[in-house]
Amino acid sequence: MSKSKIHYAWVILIAGILIAGAGQGVILNTFNAFVKPVTLDLGFSRAEFTLCSSISLIVGVLTLPYLGKLFQTSRLKLVVCACAIVASLVPLGYALCGSLWQFYALSAVLGLAVNGVGLTMIGSVITNWFNRKRGLVTGIAFAGSGLFGAVMLPIVTSLIEASGWRFGFTVIAATAAVLFVPSAFFMLRATPQEMGLAPYGDSAGQTGEPAAQNGMTRAQALRTPALWTCMVGLFLHTGVCIAINANCVAYLSDLGHSAQVTGLVASVVLIFLTIGKIGFGEVFDRLGDLKGALLMTVMVTAAPLLFLLARNTFFAFFSVALLGLAGGGGSVVASHIIASYFGRKNFASIFAIAMIPGQLGSAIGPVFAAWIFDLFDSYTVAWVLCGVFGAVSIALFILSALSARKMPKYD
Known part of the structure; x- marks a missing residue:
């Protein structure tokens, strides 16, 4: 060519x-x-x-x-x-x-x-x-x-x-x-x-001569702590993002914000989600898997805690913007980590497994936050727990990276 x-x-x-x-x-x-x-x-x-x-x-x-x-x-x-x-x-x-x-x-x-x-x-x-x-x-x-x-x-x-x-x-x-x-x-x-x-x-x-595709098989990857800690981290990260996203309009309405504000907040989430997907793609390229994942999970830990202050309009917008960026990062982190840790030989098969926790988090997160609201007649406990889950995801991505660095080199 x-x-x-x-x-x-x-x-x-x-x-x-x-x-x-x-x-x-x-x-x-x-x-x-x-x-x-x-x-x-x-x-x-x-x-x-x-x-x-x-x-x-x-x-x-x-x-x-x-x-x-x-x-x-x-x-x-x-x-x-x-x-x-x-x-x-x-x-x-x-x-x-x-x-x-x-x-x-x-x-x-x-x-x-x-x-x-x-x-x-x-x-x-x-x-x-x-x-x-x-x-x-x-x-x-x-x-x-x-x-x-x-x-x-x-x-x-x-x-x-x-x-x-x-x-x-x-x-x-x-x-x-x-x-x-x-x-x-x-x-x-x-x-x-x-x-x-x-x-x-x-x-x-x-020259038209493609490089060899090296990497682990799916069975080998499933036996590594690096994959499992990463997947649990993805489950928590996605669950937190979707829990807040799905309930933010109701929460802000409960706080007394107008329909115009709540509608604009929902749009801001979508806009920053798009920015986050592109931006974190570049972040992972430049900083690598661990630093990129840490930045993403710190954001998702801070967002629900800042959302507790959302009676103030500035914090309402700032927290969901942060959430959108972190959610965008969550969309691309699995692809980058799987290729980095386990190679390309069986990438699609391993990647498909790694995407399952995110889909489960998307299903459970909104229901979890709504259930907490029904239990306490308030979202406060839900957002505090989301902050805790975000912090746990930080630790899990660190453990995943450390485990990956100890793995033997794949063929």
Whole structure:
């Protein structure tokens, strides 16, 4: 490949942005806009309808290890294309639903497909294609979910108000398909070897001779304390971030803030989450896994404690901005750590396992904070415990890094 030509890795980055934008951004991040209109129209309780998200998440967690194995085979593109078709059709199916069981059944189908076009797949492909700037590039690709979600959410809200929730789901399906077709079907390539290239930043790429992929097997990685301490740290980190994010509007409203302030705070979280994904990608590239993880976990420890002061508007915005940055870091830290500690030989398979705790944290965190509120009629205890969990995550990431440095070098 001539030095004057643009490396195909940059096309892969664009594909990753579009796939993250379609799957996570357009399909998943807009679901909350449908809760009120669907429940009012069909007579479901909000708890019954929001269970759709939990069903998708649980099915996704159960299938993620299997998908992780497929991501490291030549069938990756076929899997991604199949999942893209299914994920696009599910919102169209939602538009035709009239019964709760139909929503649940389609949500289970979405759970089977969503990780095939999700961050785990994108992180695996980015790691295959980039040696240099891998953290930054992963963050940029992941940021597609926040960017497309931020753009699509107000559009969908307006469409629902004007034409109804069924039309809104139809537009979601069409938009996702428009984004998936060029990215998943035409632009995506699982590895640079498919095109006779080496990863971007690999000197072998100038000759077309890809470097060997070294690393542990998944079975070997699962026997290391480094992986398990890292995963528990990811569970606590993600749980804290999502617990606050999901309950911040209710908490600020309880404190007496206006609807304008609470709505703006919710937008600030999303904006800083996007900034955090990109920014922490660069942080991990420059500072390494341990220093980057420490900065991220210190932020997530401070955010809930500062949130206790959120009666003051400045602290309300400052704490959620800090939380957004830390949450963005949590999106990219697993990709960087797994590649750094365990190599690339079985990266996709190990990475898929490492992403499970984050998904579980996303499911448990909001319920935990709400349960604490119901118990004490206040979020104060919840935010204090979140600060404690954040501090524990600091210790776990330190232990993970120290354990990794004592591991024998992989082949």
